[in-house]
Amino acid sequence: SLALGPSGAWSRCAPAAATRRRSDSDAVGRQAGMFPETMSVFGNRWAAALLVAAFLETTRFTDFQTQLGAPPSLLAERLQTFCAIGVLSSSPAERSGSERSTYLLTDKGRALFPVLVAALQWAQQWFRAPEGPAIALTHRGCGAGFTGELACDRCTELLAGAQISVVAR
Template sequence: MRKASFADMNCSVAQSLEIIGEWWTLLILRDCFLGFRRFDDFVERLGISRNILTNRLDTLVGGGLLERRPYDEARNRYDYVLTDKGRALWPVLTALRQWGDEWILGAGNEPILLEHRDHGHTTTAHMACDVCGEALDARSVRAVPGPGATP
C-alpha cells in the first residue's frame, strides 16, 4: 500500500511529513539523539527489518537530516550522524516524548528524563516566545498568513 504524498501541498507540516512522517523514522531519529549511529544497532534496538531500515536511512540522508560517515570502508559500513538539520528536530521529538509521558504513560512512569548538564537537575522543555520570553501554548498564539501563503 502506497502512502499519500503531500509534496504538492503548501504547508510546512505536510512538507515535513514527506521526510519524517513515518513512525520508524521518528524512532530512528530518537535513537540518533540517544547516541546510536550504526545500522546493526538500529536493527537490534528497534526490531526493524533491514530493508525498511535501509529505506528510512536513505530518506533521512537524502533529506539532509543524517550524514553517512564510513567507519569500515572495506566492508561498506557507515555511521549515521545527525546533521544540523536533523538536530533541529530535537524540540519536536522532545515535545512528543513529553506528551507521551504525560498523556500515555502517566507521571512517574517516564522511561527517559532530561538532565540539565550545567546544573545536574532534571527538567522539561517548554516553548517560549523568542521576542519576550513568555511561555507559549495554543491559546496564546494565532496563525496569520506568512510570506509564502497562497490564497
Template sequence: MTAPKFIRTCSIWRALEVVGDTSVLLILEASWIGARRFDEFRTRTGLLQTLLSDRLKRLVAAGVMEKRLYSEAPPRFEYRMTQKGRDLYWPALMMLRWERRWATTEGKLQLRLRHRTCGHIFDPVPTCLKCGDEIGARDVDWTEGPGVGWMAARYSRRRQQRHAAEAASSLMVDVAQITGDRWASLVLRSIFTGLRRFDEILGDTAMATNILSERLSWLTAQGVIRTHEVGGRRFEYRLTEKGIDYYPVLLMLLQWGDKYYVSPEGPPLLLRHKSHGHDLEPAVTCSCCSQPVEPHDVTFEVIEAPAPALQPAG
C-alpha cells in the first residue's frame, strides 16, 4: 500500500474540497441569480442531467444547499442555499470582481449590483473592517496559527472541467476555470505563500508531477503566473498582476473555510494588515458607502449577452 502524502493544513484546501469544481461553481452562480428547480439549473448551467444531479447531491451533502419539497403530487423539489451556502457570497463577489477586471465581456452575462443600504449601484471591494482600507496581496502578512499542522492529501478523483465554464452562458467563465480547478488554486496558494519553485510547490500540494506541470503551463498561458530565471537553468514561478489580483478570492475562501472547517485548535493561518499592524478583518464592502454587503441587502439586474451578429452571405 502506498504511504499517504501529507500537505499543510489549510482552510483554502478544505474550502476547495467543496467548491473547487467548475460544475459546482456554475450551480452556485445559477442559484445566486434565481435558479431553484432542477430544470432551471440545467438551463442556466448547460450541464448534463447526470452531472447536475450528482453535483446537487454533493452540495446538499456538504450542507451548502438543501432540497425542499414544493409539490407532493407529483413529488417535486427545489434547491435553496443554506446559511453555509449564503456565506459563500463574498468569495463569489470576489470572483465576479476578478472576472470584470481581467476577462473579456464579449458573449457573457453582465450583472448590475445595487446596494439597498445606500441605494447605489456598486462594485464589491475587498476591505479590512478594522481600518476601512482596501486590501490586496501586498497588504497582508501571515504567520502560522494554532491550527497549523499536516494532514493526509486525500484528493478525490475529478475530471478537468474547464470546458464546462466555456460552454455555459456564465457570469464568471475565466475565473471559474481557475477556482473550479482545485489543483490550479492550490498552486496559486503555494506561490502566494512564497513557494515558487517546482519542487517547493510539489511538496506543498502533494499532487502528481504531471498534474503540477500541466497546471503550471496552463496558468502561465492564462497570464496568471510567469517564469523567472534564478540562475543557470533554474527558474521559479511568479505571479503577474493578473495573478496577484486573484488574492481576494483565496482570502475569502480561506475565511469561509476557517468558519466551517477549522480545527479545534484554531485557524492554520493568522493574517495581519501590514500597513497598520493589526489583525486583518477581511470583508467585502460597497464601493459607494463602504459598508459590508450581504445577499439580502443586494438587488441585481442580469444583462443577457447579446446574440452574435449574423454574417452576410458570401
C-alpha cells in the first residue's frame, strides 16, 4: 500500500508551476511506437503526481484537483490522455443522474507500480526531506515497510546495472 509519509504533502509531490509548457494529448494517438506512448505517461511534469494520486485511490476529478492543485484544463487533458492510452479507465459515477466520472487504474496502469516505486525510492534517496520520506510503502500482507528490488525472474538474483546486458533489437 501507499501512504503519505512525514514530508508527504501534495504541495511537495506536485509541480510548483500551474501552467502548461507543452502537451498535445491528440498527438499520442498519431504517434506510433513504445517511446511516444511512454513519454505521454512520464513526459509531463504532472503525470507522476497524478499516477501517485491514482495509486492512493483518488478516483474523482474534484479529488485529483484538490489534492494536486492542478489547473482544471490541464488535469482534464492528463486524465483524457491516460484514458486514451489505457492507463486509466473512466466510467460514470454510481449516483444516478450524475455526470461525474470515476477514474480507475487499468491493468496497464497498475503495471506501472514497480516503475513508480523505483522512481520514488530514487527520489527519496537523492532528494531527502528533513522530515522524512514523502510516501511510505507498506506490505499489506505483513504490515512491514518494504524496499522494491530488481531481481532476475529466472534465478532470483538481485540485480544492479553492471549485471545487466542491454541489447538493441
